[in-house]
Amino acid sequence: MDLSWLLLLACPLMMVFMMFGMKGHGHGSHSDHSPNSQAMQAQLDELKVQIEQMKHEIQK
Incomplete structure (x- = not known):
C-alpha cells in the first residue's frame, strides 16, 4: 500500500x-x-549619534 500521499x-x-x-x-x-x-x-540611537558626528566631520 502506497502511503506517500500522507507525506503530502x-x-x-x-x-x-x-x-x-x-x-x-x-x-x-x-x-x-x-x-x-x-x-x-x-x-x-547610538548609531544615529555616530552618523551625525561623522556628517559634521565630513563638512569640516
Missing part, C-alpha cells in the same frame, strides 16, 4: 497546527517592551 498532507496540516499554536502564545505580536527591542533601540 502532513506538511500543510502541521503548518495549520503550528499557526494555531503560535497564535495562542502571542508569537505573532511584537512588543516594544521586550529587553531585546530596548537594546536594539539603544544601539540604533
Whole structure:
C-alpha cells in the first residue's frame, strides 16, 4: 500500500497546527517592551549619534 500521499498532507496540516499554536502564545505580536527591542533601540540611537558626528566631520 502506497502511503506517500500522507507525506503530502502532513506538511500543510502541521503548518495549520503550528499557526494555531503560535497564535495562542502571542508569537505573532511584537512588543516594544521586550529587553531585546530596548537594546536594539539603544544601539540604533547610538548609531544615529555616530552618523551625525561623522556628517559634521565630513563638512569640516
